[in-house]
Amino acid sequence: MSLVNPADSIERQNEKLMQIATSLMRRVEQKNDEAGAAYAQFERAALLEVQVRERTCDLERTLDLLQESNARLETASLETREARATLTEAIETISEGFALFDPEDRLILFNSRFCRGLSDVVDGLRPGLTFAQYVGLISTSRHLSLPDTLTPRNWADKRTRRHRDERVVFNVSLTRDRWLQVSEHRTAQGGTVILQTDVTNIIRLERQEREKMRDAQAQILQATLDHLxxxxxxxxxxxxxxxxxxxxxxxxxxxxxxxxxxxxxxxxxxxxxxxxxxxxxxxxxxxxxxxxxxxxxxxxxxxxxxxxxxxxxxxxxxxxxxxxxxxxxxVTAERAAGRALAEMNEMLEQRVEARTQALNVALAEAERANASKSRFVAAASHDLLQPLSAAKLFMSSLTGQLPDAATRDVVHKAESALSSVERIIEALLDISRLDARRPTFDVQPVRLSAILDPLADELTPVAQAKGVSLRVVPCGLSVRSDPGYLRRIVQNLVSNAIRYTDSGRVVVGVRRRAGVARLEVWDTGRGVAKADQKAIFQEFKRLDTSQPENSLGLGLAIVERACKSLGHPLELSSEPGRGSVFSVELPVRKAGMSTVESPPDAPLKGLVEKGQIVFLVENDDSLARAMTLMIEGWGAQVIHAASGEEGLALLSDIDLRPDALMLDHQLGDGMTGIELLRRIRLRYGHVPARLISADRSAELRAAARDAGAVLLGKPVDEAALVSFLNEAARVSAD
Incomplete structure (x- = not known):
């Protein structure tokens, strides 16, 4: 605790200290205490006097410092007044309205141009005014021009929200078409500087330029529109x-x-x-x-x-x-053209319809002509096969009766010639059937060995006679196809390969790829040029005519049409002088399907059981005599009838059950062989039978099979006939 008040002046503090010292000395003198106590009091007074002197020195130094501080403060105050005056003069020289708000958003200073355009606001501006009060003054000014949709309160709220942004620049519309641009800038201490710039002239100039530009654009736009x-x-x-x-x-x-x-x-x-x-x-x-x-x-x-x-x-x-x-x-012209085009289209459609009708009539006529041609070929083939079959049978019956080897050789050559004629007629029949609008096929599972093995036995001697090696690779696959046509396809391909291979070999094999059996015929023959590879599949087309051939050139035509109708892709790869490869793709049989097995080997020519009774119904006398001569030459007995009714009457007269039936399908008296077979079996029960016909269609084969008979094609094959008679003899024995 101090003995003097530091706030007092130095003189006052000294005066108080002197009074304190005097009072202490007086007490010391007046005390009649013991000498020791008085001396102690004296020492204390002396010490106090020393402290007073030290304090006095400190106070004097403090006074000096205070006087120096007061002088400096006076200088700083003078400098501040001079700086404020300088700042005031500086902001007054600014051509824009200027105001400074402190970090607490209180107005510190502003120049005379601040809010000059808002005369009713100037009187309310004073230092210490808050920013919210400043915005309130502006929003209620009669010089502020607001849109009809904006109230002063809404404008003030919007202005206050913008004050929170780091940088604020916007234009304010005033009355009498005046404009102020207001911008806010933040100071380093967090205060705000507001600048108000009169941009009336700039906006008016921009408006004039914009109007000029708009007028120019309007003119350009109008000119553009006028040119559309x-x-x-x-x-x-x-x-x-x-x-x-x-x-x-x-x-x-x-x-x-x-x-x-x-x-x-x-x-x-x-x-x-x-x-x-x-x-x-x-x-x-x-x-x-x-x-x-x-x-x-x-x-x-x-x-x-x-x-x-x-x-x-x-x-x-x-x-x-x-x-x-x-x-x-x-679009008048376009619509007129459209109507004209529609009328033309309608007229063209009528013409096309008329032409289509005419073409349909022509097509129908062509189809009828084609059907007539097919029927004619079938009938002609039947009529040709009748005497041909008789001639072959007569020749066959003579072979065993002639003792002279030279004569037998002549007969054998005659048989060979008749066989060639038979193959030609069969090819014509095949072409006729394949040319039909809807050829019918008996598609079923077929074991390829049933096709390849007999062909190997049949064609190997032909190849050997020409000096060509024929090799057929065994195959156990089963495919789906028509057995008869598949055999004809493979036979024609192999025969063609042998015919046009002068030396070397012919190889037949099957490759299995992804559910497809690819049957290939390779040869080392003459080959076919690329330009001729399509021509060889045409009817009666033979590229090499230097050597006489017993062929009309129908083999590959039959192959191509049969493969196309059956859906078996056919390909040819060939190069002249290096041979050819013909390939046919066949679908592999699915599991669980029954398969046509290989027919048993046909027996060689030989005698049948003696005394066997064969009932033959054939309306062609020559063929009937030839068959009778041949069968009876084997030791069997033949009963012949020329028609179905005659046959039924003859069986009724002799009251004899035959061992085998040989029935021509086309008897010429209105009764078919199938109908005759049915009537005979009604009387005598099941009798082994063969149906004889030059018609080898799938429909007739199926009808014969349904009737319990087998179709035997004309010309009648001798080995097949012997096999049937032996089979019939075994049935009779049982």
Missing amino acids: DQGVCIFDRDQRLVGWNKRMDYLLDLPPQQAAMGHGFSGLLKRLNDQLRFSDPFDADMLETWVSNTQSRPPIAFEVVRETGQTFSVFAQEMPDRGFVISFTD
């Missing part, structure tokens, strides 16, 4: 007409442009409605509904027809400012 081939009308968001081009004057009868500008769309539509007729289903009400739509308008297109006959294609589309544009395009 379409008539164009432009409407603003209030549906008022604001412009159209010269093409509209040409297309439609409209009032003068100056008089029509600003008119509503409904009035213009009413005027146009008197001139235009809308095409169904669009009408004027739908257009007006589209125009009046307050939501987004999708583009629309429709057509109208003027009273003069012109047709316009109309397209209407909304603009970004909610205005819209309607364009009119004269």
